[in-house]
Every structure is written in C-alpha cells, then in structure tokens.
Amino acid sequence: MLRDTKTPLRRGWTTGACAAAAAQAAYTAMMAGRFPDPISIRLPREVIANFPLALAELRESSARAGVVKDAGDDPDITHGALIISEITKSDPGSGIRFAAGEGVGVATRAGLSVGVGEPAINPAPRRMIRDLLLEAAEELGAPSPDVTVTISIPGGARLAEKTMNPRLGIVGGLSILGTTGVVVPYSCASWIHSIHRGIDVARAAGLDHIAAATGATSERAVQRLYALPDHALIDMGDFVGATLKYLRRHPVPRLTIAGGFAKLAKLAAGHLDLHSARSKVDVTALAEMLVEVGAEWPMVTAARTAAGASEILAIVGSRRGALAGVVATLAREVALATLSGKTAIEVAIVDRQGSFLATVGG
Secondary structure (H helix, E strand, O other): OOOOOOOOOOOEEOHHHHHHHHHHHHHHHHHHOOOOOOEEEEEHHHEEEEEOOOEEEEOOOEEEEEEEOOOOOOOOOOOOOEEEEEEEEOOOOOOEEEEEOOOEOEEOOOOOOOOOOOEOEOHHHHHHHHHHHHHHHHHHOOOOOOEEEEEEOOOHHHHHOOOOHHHHOEEOOEOEOOOOOEEOOOOOHHHHHHHHHHHHHHHHOOOOEEEEEOOHHHHHHHHHHHOOOHHHEEEOOOOHHHHHHHHHHOOOOEEEEEEOHHHHHHHHOOOOOOOOOOOOOOHHHHHHHHHHOOOOHHHHHHHHOOOOHHHHHHHHHHHHHHHHHHHHHHHHHHHHHHHOOOOEEEEEEEOOOOOEEEEEEO
16 A cells, blocks of 8 residues: 555554553552553653553552554554553562563573563563652652552553564563653664674574575575574564664674665665665666676666666576676675674675575685
C-alpha cells in the first residue's frame, strides 16, 4: 500500500510507555481504590501522553490495568496488542521488582541489556515505571512502593516468532522496549535495536565471526558456507550503516556482509542506507565497471540504458562474476572506511538462487 507523503505521519507509543501507563494506573488503584481513566503520564523529554484503559481489575493485594498499544502510522508488529501491568504487594523493603507474564520474554543469553534469567523489560522502560510509581506514591502520601510489576502481552509469544527475539535468546515472548516512549513512524528503531543487541550477544558469546545479511537468501547462503550458529547471524536488512557504525564502537574480529547484487551495488556507491526510498542503484556507474572488466562496447552501451541492476546482470551474462567482483571490492572499501579498520571484512554477493556471484576479503 502506498503512503500519502503529503499527510504528516501520526506518532505512537512504545510498549514501554504503554506498560508504564498501565503500571501507574494499577498502582494508583491499589493504593487509592480507583483507576484513573484515562491515565496521563509524563514521558522522557517532557512529553505528556494520555492512555484510555482497556482493562481495570482491583483485588485485595493486587491490581491489573491494560492499555491497547497505538503505534500511530508505524507498521509495528505490536500495534493493537494489549499491554497489561499487574502490581502485587511485596515484602517491606523489597522495592520495585519486575516479572515477565504471559507473552513477555525472558533473556537466556549474555550480552542483552538485561541479565540472563531476567524478564525482557529493557532498562529505559524499567526506569520509566519506577519513576512513575514513585511519583504516584508521593502524590498519594504513600511510602516508597514495595511491589512486583508483572507485564503481560496476551498473544505475545506468537508475535515474538516474527521478531528477532528467538535468535537473540529471548524466549517465551516479546520485549518491552522504548527509550523515549514515542514511536516515530518508519524510523525502524526496533529493527536497529535488534541489530545492536544481536552484535552484543555475539560478542558476549565470544564469537570471532559474524555475518550481516540484507535478506534471507543471502543469510542462508553464508550460514551454509561457514556453518555459523544462529546467534552469529545479523538480520541487517537495509541498515548497513547502523550495523557498521555500531561495530566500529563494538568490534568483532571478522564480519561477512552478504547480500544481493543490487543492494551491495548501493553500498559500493557509498550508500549506508540501502532502502529503495533512500538510495538508488547507479546504472551508469555499473556500466563503467563493465569497461574495467573488459566488456565489449555493445554490452556497455546496453547496460547504460538498463532499467536496473537485475537487467544489467541479464545483459552481462558470463561476465556476471567479474562485475560482481568489482562491486564487492568497492563495497568492502566503503565498509572498511566506515569501520576504521577494526574488523576484517568479507563481502559476499549472492544471487536469487542462493549461489555466490563473488566473495572478496575475509
């Protein structure tokens, strides 16, 4: 579906903001006997957000509140999910603790932002929830809260299968994410977050070789080639810049960048965002590369008027490997310059059938 680029995109709320709002509503009900509905909270950067409650249950020593996540115009997998926070009284002096309920994952690998065995509730949402509960306690004249906050997302385990959580070692459900509490449409913040966490997990596991791929076909090809474990694979998509810049600060000994011809031709031209809306294949530059590999003039001329990278590959025929080799070499140079030489880099170009057209470096 095409988006209307003239209409400003509507922002939404992160799972962390929804969980925080539900937590404050549940805590207030447990202490004051009533649910504020809608619940109004202050997010980081002084943003005020209002959340109508979709669930409100008060018991003797606990309370539950739920908020339906509105991700705005972002194609977020959790849009429309019910985020539930349950507040249960704990032992005096225990402070505010967190637990994973239905549909919220648990960390099983080192390198994540929470410890092994901990609920996948990231540090920023934890801080947000703590701050809001302390604020509510002060307003109610109550002592500092000694409670357990259990966050649930019904159906979250099924949704998590479509995310990178299983590969990261987060089992049983989704992660509670969000730094600012606000979802910026099409910023792909959660994808980039997963790339960074994937690198962290690989480093914590002591892996000396990881592979970042632009798609499933190239990922499968490079995994077969090197027999890499799943947690050595980074689903980079179009975000080669986000991947390389994070690796510059958190290096690994060896990186294979794997992708299709068109995507890596963009990287060869210096583009670090490979999305079709933000970078284009330079057909003229590819035609000039054909001159370098000794192609005849009619082939070069035909390539200059080609509609795209796939058509150029069809035109060059038996010279596909040579052309791919030039592209891979240039793409590797861009990657090396971005990483400042801290990681050994290989670039592998894979065709649509999963066969290697070229590999350079290593």
